[in-house]
Amino acid sequence: MQTVIIAIVVLAALGAIFGLVLAFAAKAFAVEKDPREEAIAEVLPGANCGGCGFPGCGGYAAAVAAGKAPVNACAAGGAAVAAKIGEIMGVAAGDSVKKLAQVHCTGCGQNYKKYEYVGLHDCVAASLLPGGGELGCAYGCLGLGSCEKACPFDAIHVVEGVAQVDEDKCKSCGKCVDVCPKHIIALVPYKTRRHVAIRCSSHDKGPDVRKNCDNGCIGCTLCAKSCPKEAISMIDNLAVIDYDKCIGCGICAQKCPRKLITVDGKVPEPKPAAPKPAAPKAEAKTEQAPKAETAPAAASEEN
Structure with missing residues (x-):
């Protein structure tokens, strides 16, 4: 019994000594924090x-x-x-341009698959297979939700086979951008009066695009030619927006024959053609009957 008591006392003494040593060390080696x-x-x-x-x-x-x-x-x-x-x-925060994650794909390549993928429900895993996945389009969204799992704000979800961003929830953290194996998600400035997006990433030529997608960019250049601010250029067969020039007019979306350019997340309806002005009616010409010539009356004088 006495041995137990001695052991307890020794342990208590050692604990006190070590505690004092640690307290001293904490003060002696403390790093001042701002x-x-x-x-x-x-x-x-x-x-x-x-x-x-x-x-x-x-x-x-x-x-x-x-x-x-x-x-x-x-x-x-x-x-x-x-x-x-x-x-x-003690400084000014300054103006910061709001950014938004944007998925450059409409998901219409889901109708053109090379094979049926069976495996982990993950885009990164599927992209490791031959051809980068089951889609015929090498640039298409695989739709298996790697971006959805990575987003800490629940701002991106796979809907009908393609990732879609909830603009109200997106905080432009870039997690979805980093995890996407196809590199079809990007952070873009969100500063125009209406947000215009080209939802395609394919750099294939037009005939190849048509084989693998219902509405991928075929490089027709109609959007670039119609833009009043020259904000769209063709880079390696793909239309790309310069957001420093874009004013959000939406003319490019109306001209796109593939309907893959969206304005505020929707494809705008084409404006109805203005009615042609009616031709002026020709005034009816009325012919007036010629006036009868009256011979001067001969005066007869009686002698």
């Missing part, structure tokens, strides 16, 4: 999405406090969080 870092971390949304380019909100807060990151890089927080961080850092 109080602004904690303040920034408190205003961040805590999504840890990595859209800012740093490992989580804590990493971003430390980078901002150290002057290594801008105050408006939090995609999830947006302008409101940027303004708060700017106040903490």
Whole structure:
């Protein structure tokens, strides 16, 4: 019994000694933390999405406090969080262009499959098979939801075989962009009065596109020719929008024969042709009867 008591006392003494040593070491080797870092971390949304380019909100807060990151890089927080961080850092948040994840595919290549894929319900796994997957189009959305699983904001879902973005939920974190094995998702500026998107990624020539998709870009150039701001150019058989020039007029979408250009997520209905002005009616000409000539009356004088 005495041995047990001695052992307990020794352990308690050792615990106290080690505790004092650790307390001293914590103070002696403590790294001073910038109080602004904690303040920034408190205003961040805590999504840890990595859209800012740093490992989580804590990493971003430390980078901002150290002057290594801008105050408006939090995609999830947006302008409101940027303004708060700017106040903490004593700088102006500045204007940041809102971005949106955009899927450059309509999913109409699902009707042209080379074989039936049976395996993990994952785009990355399917893309490792010969030909990059079961679709005839090498640039088409596989529709197995790798992007959907990666999104921390529940902003992208596979609908009828193709990924679609919920614009209200998207925080432009870029997770879907990174995980897509086909590289058909991109972050694009969302600043025009109406958002125009070309939903195709195929660089194949027109005849090959027609074989593998119902409405892929065939490189006809009608959209580029009709754009009043020259905001569309053809790059390797594919129409591409320059969002610095685009004004969201939607003329390109109306001219596209394949109906793959959308405005605010929809294909606009073609405007009805203006009615031609009616030809002016010809005035009826009325012929007037010639006036009868009257011979001068001869006056007869009686002598």
